[in-house]
Amino acid sequence: MNLILLxxxxxxxxxxxxxxxxxxxxxxxLKVAVGDxxxxxxxxxxxxxxxxxxxxxxxxxxxxxLTSPPPAKLKLDLILALPRPIMLKRVLAQATALGVGHLFxxxxxxxxxxxxxxxxIRDHSFQTYLENGLEQAIDTVPPTVSIHHRFRPFIEDLLPxxxxxxxxxxxxxxxxxxxxxxxxxxVDGTTLLAIGPEGGWIDYExxxxxxxxxxxxxxxxxxxxxxxxxxxxxAQIDLARQLAKSA
Numbered sequence: 591m592n593l594i595l596l597x598x599x600x601x602x603x604x605x606x607x608x609x610x611x612x613x614x615x616x617x618x619x620l621k622v623a624v625g626d627x628x629x630x631x632x633x634x635x636x637x638x639x640x641x642x643x644x645x646x647x648x649x650x651x652x653x654x655x656l657t658s659p660p661p662a663k664l665k666l667d668l669i670l671a672l673p674r675p676i677m678l679k680r681v682l683a684q685a686t687a688l689g690v691g692h693l694f695x696x697x698x699x700x701x702x703x704x705x706x707x708x709x710x711i712r713d714h715s716f717q718t719y720l721e722n723g724l725e726q727a728i729d730t731v732p733p734t735v736s737i738h739h740r741f742r743p744f745i746e747d748l749l750p751x752x753x754x755x756x757x758x759x760x761x762x763x764x765x766x767x768x769x770x771x772x773x774x775x776x777v778d779g780t781t782l783l784a785i786g787p788e789g790g791w792i793d794y795e796x797x798x799x800x801x802x803x804x805x806x807x808x809x810x811x812x813x814x815x816x817x818x819x820x821x822x823x824x825a826q827i828d829l830a831r832q833l834a835k836s837a
Contacts, residue, residue: 591615591725594630594640596654601632606640606652613650616642618833623652630654631730633721636774648702660730664828669784672737672792673697673816675708678687679719680817686723686732688824691780696738699794700787711737755779759804760811760823762790771807777834779802781827788816 594616600606602676608616616622618731622642630640630652637660646741668685672678672695685693710716720732738744754774758768760783775781790813791799796806814822 591619593627593637593722593725593728593730594652595725595730596630596636598630598632601654604629604654605643606653606654608650609641611650613648616650617645617648626657628652629728630656631660631724631728632656633724633730633732635730636660637728637730661689661728663691663731663733664824665778665780665831666690666824666827667692667694667752667780668733668820668824669694669696669782670820671696671818672701672705672785673710674702674705675710677815677817678705678710678716680780681820682716682719682735683723683726684817685824687727687728687739688718688821688828689727690733690824693733693735694738694744695735696744697741698787699741700789706737706739714832741795741798743801747803749802752782753780754782756783757779757799757802758782758827759784759786759791759796759799759806760809760819761786761796761806762808763811764799765806765808766821768807768809768830773806774805774831775827775830775834777831782821783827785816785819785823788813 594612596606624642624645626642628640631637635657637658638656641655644651668690724730725731736819754778784804
C-alpha cells in the first residue's frame with residue numbers, strides 16, 4: 591500500500607480517524623509514530639500527506655493536507671473477455687495500477703457462463719480490487735468498468751460509438767507482432783485494445799473486430815495467462831508511444 595486512500599466524507603475539519611485495514615497497515619507495516627508523515631489521497635480527488643497525530647491499538651488519527659492532482663490516465667481503454675473470477679480480481683487491480691481509462695468486460699464464445707454469476711460481476715462488487723490498484727500506483731481515480739453479457743450487441747451497438755485513434759486486437763499464434771503495429775500508433779491518440787480468453791477469440795469474433803477497424807497482432811508462439819498478457823501488452827504499447835515521442 592503506497593497510498594492511504596480516503597473517502598471524502600471521512601475527513602472532518604482536516605482530520606481523519608482510521609480504524610480498519612488502513613490503520614493496521616500504518617501500525618504493522620509502516621510502523622509509524624506520532625509526527626510521521628504518510629502519503630494520502632481522496633478517492634476521485636487530490637493526493638497529499640497525512641501527519642500522524644495520535645495512535646492507539648487499532649486506530650490512527652491523521653491530519654490531512656491535499657495538494658496534488660492524481661497522475662494522468664493512459665490513453666488506452668481495454669476490452670477484455672471476462673476471465674475466471676480469481677484472475678479477474680488480479681486483472682482489475684493491474685489495469686487500475688497501469689492507468690487504464692475504461693474497462694469493458696465482455697462475453698465471448700470461450701467465456702464460461704458461470705463467470706458472469708460470480709459475485710464480483712453479479713453484484714458489481716469489484717471496488718475493492720480497483721482501490722488496491724490505486725493504492726499500489728499512488729492514484730485516486732479508478733477506471734470506469736462496464737459489463738456486457740452479449741457479444742453481438744456490444745460489437746454492433748456500443749463499439750461503433752467508442753472513440754479511438756488506434757484499435758488493436760490481441761490473438762495468439764501467428765500474425766504480425768506488436769512491434770509491427772507499434773510504428774502506426776498515433777503518438778497522442780487513444781488506443782482501444784481487445785484481449786480475449788486464454789484460448790483466444792474464435793474466428794467469427796476476430797472477423798467482427800476486424801470489420802470494426804481493429805488490427806490483429808500476436809505476442810508470439812506462447813499463449814499467456816490473461817493476468818500476464820494484460821500488463822505485458824499495455825506496457826509495450828505505452829513504451830512504444832514514449833519512444834515515438836522522444837524520437
